[in-house]
Amino acid sequence: SNTNELTWVYELEFDTIPAVLEYKKDDVDSILISSTNKLVVWTTDQVPYEITDVPTITSMCEYNDTLYCTIATESEKLWYTESLDPLNIGKDEFSDYIVLDAGIGGGCKVLQFNESVYVFCDYGIYRVNTYAQDQPTVRLIYSGTGRINPDTIMACGTHVLFVSTDGVYKFNGDTVLKVDELTDLLQNADNTYATATYFHGCY
DSSP states (O other), rough: OTTTSSOOOOOOOSSOOOOOEEEETTTTEEEEEEESEEEEEEEEETTEEEEEESEEEEEEEETTEEEEEEEEETTTEEEEEEOOOOTTTOOTTTTTEOOOOSSOOOOOEEEETTEEEEEEEESSEEEEEOSSSSEEEEEEEESSSSOOOOGGGETTTTTTEEETTEEEEEEEEOOEEEEEEHHOOOOOSSSOOOOOBBTTBBB
């Protein structure tokens, strides 16, 4: 068939705009499609199917032989599993969680950046201590007044850029600074549903 044509694959209905996350399942390229009411797995060798015994994952990253995840229904927790399988999240024998309790809202995106793992929340950022002896711990490193849009959080070389309700910011792993020229550019724009990507040096 013509690869430029769109093909209807499967009828899926979600109650919110879903997150689409790529991962490997048994060395097979797979996609998690996740919203607040449904988690669907789609692999290259079978039709999409719904998973009912795993929380709806909104973001995930792998670092130091551990998979970290944020979930829609319990955003105050950062889940992790050493099995590296997101379908084990929420199962006591395979996974555990850290409570995010610094008063900066729920976790909306977990990101591996600059040899560390960070949890971006509604109003701030935690750094994860991935080398703690008993279990990972988190430390608050930034809190702000503007609500962070998780779909704009993007690693861009030496910095992470993100958009919040009060501007555009850059983060180097330790310090958050407002990017005035980008903030001015978006001053009169509604960024509620903004998304971002990074490609060839451009955000």
